[in-house]
Amino acid sequence: MLNTSPTLNLRPQRLIVLGIDGSTLALLDRPQLPNFQRVIRGGVSGTLFSRPAITPVAWSSMVSGKNAGKHGIFDFRKKMELKNSRDKRSKELWDYFPSIVINVPMTYPTRPIDGVMIGDMMTPSLDSPNAATPASEIPRLKSFGYVIEPKIDRTEISRSIEARIRTHRHYIENRDWKLFFHVFREYDSLQHFFWGQDLEDYQQLDAYLGEMLGRLQEWDARLLIVSDHGFTPVEYAFDLACFLRRLGLGEEVFDGGWGAVFIEGDNPRTRRELKHALLHELRAFHFDGRRVMDAFPREELYHGPSVDDGPDILVSPLREHGFTFGMRQQEPVERSVKKNGCHTEFGVFVLYGEGIPAGQRLAADIKDIFPTAFELLGRPVPDDGVDWHSIIQRIRGGAESQT
Numbered sequence: 001m002l003n004t005s006p007t008l009n010l011r012p013q014r015l016i017v018l019g020i021d022g023s024t025l026a027l028l029d030r031p032q033l034p035n036f037q038r039v040i041r042g043g044v045s046g047t048l049f050s051r052p053a054i055t056p057v058a059w060s061s062m063v064s065g066k067n068a069g070k071h072g073i074f075d076f077r078k079k080m081e082l083k084n085s086r087d088k089r090s091k092e093l094w095d096y097f098p099s100i101v102i103n104v105p106m107t108y109p110t111r112p113i114d115g116v117m118i119g120d121m122m123t124p125s126l127d128s129p130n131a132a133t134p135a136s137e138i139p140r141l142k143s144f145g146y147v148i149e150p151k152i153d154r155t156e157i158s159r160s161i162e163a164r165i166r167t168h169r170h171y172i173e174n175r176d177w178k179l180f181f182h183v184f185r186e187y188d189s190l191q192h193f194f195w196g197q198d199l200e201d202y203q204q205l206d207a208y209l210g211e212m213l214g215r216l217q218e219w220d221a222r223l224l225i226v227s228d229h230g231f232t233p234v235e236y237a238f239d240l241a242c243f244l245r246r247l248g249l250g251e252e253v254f255d256g257g258w259g260a261v262f263i264e265g266d267n268p269r270t271r272r273e274l275k276h277a278l279l280h281e282l283r284a285f286h287f288d289g290r291r292v293m294d295a296f297p298r299e300e301l302y303h304g305p306s307v308d309d310g311p312d313i314l315v316s317p318l319r320e321h322g323f324t325f326g327m328r329q330q331e332p333v334e335r336s337v338k339k340n341g342c343h344t345e346f347g348v349f350v351l352y353g354e355g356i357p358a359g360q361r362l363a364a365d366i367k368d369i370f371p372t373a374f375e376l377l378g379r380p381v382p383d384d385g386v387d388w389h390s391i392i393q394r395i396r397g398g399a400e401s402q403t
């Protein structure tokens, strides 16, 4: 161990995970957000790497410590078939600790845990079976004005954040838990459609964060803020279906949406050759002197028993170059009319509380969150194929010696 920092002995405490669907250190570290700045300055923070930066995959990796080849979730759907929590192939944090779980993507249909689970954005309505477990929580959620997924409208988004804060406050105060995991999805919609106009909505959350910080000691808890991916402004939309048509590809490929390409056909050799040629075409495509996308063969992204369920190729527009996904376009690349922000692979985490060193920066991976929660809660990390290291190990400088 070369890079040894002073010993970090953490007393086990409860853990509050505040999930923001899509955020970055730059979005949180603003002078208008004093409480976010306080936890960043007073704790350990940095980028949380997320590849692919796709919401259902990323949260599933975070809460299981595994890549999609092991947890089995490659997107909200496979081809035309919708996926849900029942397609997951691995245990999650709430299988180990008494938990309150609210709105974590890919948790609908909810299932019994030691605690309360409220389903995610894919929940059809609060009256659907398994919208929450136990179902007796539903009237309470309705009384808070709880919204599953607000319309793309500034006022409705802001109201939904308010209702979410009421929900958060209620469960944190009135229930017994070791792990409290709540995802604020609203920021994803805001940043996709109203990039640059999100300050007030972050201030809403900042004010509530201040309230929580005042109670951390009394709750005997630490706070971990996480996002499933980053965000950046975009200018252009790339239509994969249009691009594939231009290449003259029809029945040989299936465009599964959001970059998932499945190669069809019975002949493995033809499929392999087509995959190879298509990867080349996708990676070589430029617009206005800029490369438009990354394209990954699935074996480069995933490993584990479920790998074959993934798309053959995953296309990811280079958001840093200004490209996002578009649909039903005349040209493969057009100016993006509706969306002005999109995901990047660099999300954020902030860990704050008793015993956490102040002001440290480090880079972590989204799969690190699972083992990190175990260390903070004072239990050994399960030995069932967890892919990454805990942030606590990284703070100690021990992660390098194990890779």
Ligand SMILES: [Zn+2]
Residues within 6 Å of the ligand: 022, 055, 188, 189, 192, 343
């Ligand atoms: Zn998004």
